[in-house]
């Protein structure tokens with residue numbers, strides 16, 4: 039059920055799902071965070087956020103996954119409070135979130151919502167902050183928030199704060215599948231048991247000319263969190279297997295720290311058939327077809 043817009047004057051921001059097509063963990067830093075290298079894309083599937091003038095800060099959450107979340111410790115409110123503090127304002131806002139993405143699922147729903155809140159309130163409160171300034175503020179909310187500010191394909195390094203542009207082939211399409219079991223990011227990193235970070239870096243890939251070239255590069259760059267995630271949630275093997283066997287699927291892999299997995303397609307007709315087949319075979323799983331933005 040779509041959320042009702044709170045106010046005709048409300049500012050609307052999309053919060054697209056973040057997908058880590060690759061996620062290499064380079065090592066654990068002294069502060070416990072991990073240096074990583076990840077090719078990140080955004081999908082035409084996601085949450086939606088509205089911000090309207092209001093007294094104090096208020097958040098209503100609606101949509102299919104609203105019940106998985108409480109309003110009080112929501113990243114949207116955390117983002118709003120942090121922005122007030124950083125910009126030195128105490129102007130209020132009435133916020134509404136349509137929660138369409140599964141929670142704690144490796145597709146950055148919370149980070150995308152926080153980024154959408156920063157963008158929306160920057161406009162509502164006429165703060166005039168640049169994307170880079172919003173990304174800097176976002177870093178304090180979560181490692182994935184900076185990349186969600188622009189919500190554009192990027193090669194992400196550091197702990198998530200360093201972003202380089204990438205040129206990907208046109209017409210990338212994803213099958214997204216979540217078996218409705220949450221996985222906490224910190225637990226998956228812990229299960230990986232990475233060694234100390236030794237200072238090495240990875241460079242963004244050169245522009246890809248063809249889909250084949252891109253698929254070959256992806257095959258050589260893994261998601262290092264997939265094995266530990268499977269050890270915590272063995273059902274992931276079923277999810278990956280069910281995606282892999284779909285005709286037209288070039289790659290089946292987990293996104294982020296899981297548990298959402300994706301299949302990469304270049305043929306939308308075959309993708310539509312795959313999503314229909316899976317939704318029918320596994321009615322309890324969350325299955326979506328989404329093009330890469």
Ligand SMILES: C[C@@](CO)(OP(=O)(O)O)[C@H](O)COP(=O)(O)OP(=O)(O)OC[C@H]1O[C@@H](n2ccc(N)nc2=O)[C@H](O)[C@@H]1O
Nearest residue numbers: 070071072144145146180181182197223224227294295296
């Ligand atoms: C793994 C990734 C890959 O994009 O995605 P998700 O699975 O969350 O979607 C991200 O790095 C997650 O970013 P985000 O979800 O914002 O993480 P945070 O809230 O900052 O951190 C949650 C926990 O994850 C671990 N963490 C996170 C990022 C990082 N580079 N190293 C870490 O070790 C830490 O244990 C931290 O306490």
Ligand SMILES: Nc1ncnc2c1ncn2[C@@H]1O[C@H](COP(=O)(O)OP(=O)(O)O)[C@@H](O)[C@H]1O
Nearest residue numbers: 111112113141142143144145146147148149151
């Ligand atoms: N708006 C929000 N959407 C999703 N999760 C949120 C939100 N606000 C707070 N959280 C909390 O943040 C945690 C990470 O959520 P999420 O970003 O969906 O995970 P992931 O980055 O692994 O996809 C969850 O445990 C959830 O309770």
